[in-house]
Amino acid sequence: MAYLDTINRVWDTVRTSMGNIMNDTAVDLWFGGLSVTSFDGNTIVFDTDEEMKVNIINEKYRSEIERRFTENLGFPVTVEMHFTGTPVSGASMARALRGITPPEEKKPEQGKNGIGSTIPPFNFDYTFDNFIVGSSNKFAHAACVAVADRPAMDFNPLFIYGPSGIGKTHLLYAITNEMKKKKHDISVIYIKGEDFTNQMIESLSRQAMKEFRDRYRLCDILMIDDIQFIAGKVATQEEFFHTFNALFEDSKQIILTSDRPPREIKTLEDRLKTRFEWGLIADIQPPDLELRVAIIKKKADQAHIEIPEEVLYYLAENLRSNIRQLEGAIRKMSARHYINGEEIGMDMARSCITELLGGAEPVSTTVEKIFAAVYRKYGIKKEELIGTKRNKEIAQARHITIYLIRDITEMSFPNIGKIFDRDHTTVMASIDAINKKINATPSLRLDIDSIIKEIKES
Secondary structure (H helix, E strand, C coil), rough: HHHHHHHHHHHHHHHHHHHHCCCHHHHHHHHCCCCCEEEEEEEEEEEEHHHHHHHHHHHHHHHHHHHHHHHHHCCCCCEEEEEEECCEEEEEEHHHHHCCCCCCCCCCCCCCCCEEEECCHHHHHHHCCCCCCCCCHHHHHHHHHHHHHCCCCCCCCCEEEEECCHHCCCCCCCCHHHHHHHCCCEEEEEEEEHHHHHHHHHHHHHHCHHHHHHHHHHCCCEEECHHHEEEEEHHHHHHHHHHHHHHHHCCEEEEEHHHHHHHHHCCCCHHHHHHHHCCCEEECCCHHHHHHHHHHHHHHHHCCCCCHHHHHHHHHHHHHCCCCHHHHHHHHHHHHHHCCCCCHHHHHHHHHEEEHHHHCCCCCHHHHHHHHHHHHCCCCCHHCCCCCCCHHHHHHHHHHHHHHHHHHHCCCHHHHHHHHCHHHHHHHHHHHHHHHHHHHHCCCCCCHHHHHHHHCCC
């Protein structure tokens, strides 16, 4: 079956990633020569005639393998090890285990202060090389590259903000990867803001605050994701204030992310807001249409699937809020293609988008709202707008409608053209015409703004 080849390619990725938690000898010993023999959409089966390998994997590694498969596939799976050889006696197995014990797993990489990185191993796949740069994230990306090159030199602290799911955490992992290439023993701590609070509470209950403080104040790089979660927590803010000062005074790099800039984090102490603004503040905006298209193409290549251009732009036009949606769409389409044998086309894309958006409004609905709003404003029906009449009033309203569709939905020029039975150059000319008139006619700008407001509030 075609999908079996895909599952085995994923297995290659999973097997390689296991090298993050165990040495190469262990990877070769326990996973070398293994390939997926069957997959029913839920259960991945490996066959082997080595009984000891079955026992060791089931006991020590199966849950981790399942987790990594799930992470790569985008849906949960179970792993089964099937023994195909002749069972050996318990005594024989014991003698074998005494002679060949499982190689020791890697301990977390230790920094000079004995503090290991807390970034999960599978996230080391996120690098600067596979971070797709566009106008919405170019500045933040450049700032992170600079910090990775010269930590605690130019931008300390580095504060990155933007909505969830648009690449902030990817950049943190990329910084770590780049730093560890240059200095293997550098100690990096990555933690969520909420987890920092929980760890502090747990340390207080155990009367282990010295251990807690040493952990965070003696590292080389401290990364806190979603720092806004410490807002309103007086004791946590007090502790982090002193941690921040200790690291900064010792010329250690601090990197923070949030869903908003420091000044907009309510119930965050002013002294922390001030310190967060000492270095560089960089924002990441939701990806524009061009960047979304590039991301989909990249993810499709990684999933070994080909997406028709029509489908590609349909996905990009409808999934606008974050990158995770785009990744989820590709995972769903890849799974349905290889597991169910479904053709990758518009029907599959529409189905996936419906699942991902839930109750959210699709672009097609927004387009109909635009036609309705233009009719209420100018008294010109949809049939006339998409028709061939070219009198001044209809042509003007048509240009405005095209402009609004592009502005509100970010739909591609060719797809807008399909609505009006015109080519993309005509669409571009219409938008250009309205842009020129807006600059010359303030009343037109007011009309368009009022239509946009009406549509967004409806």
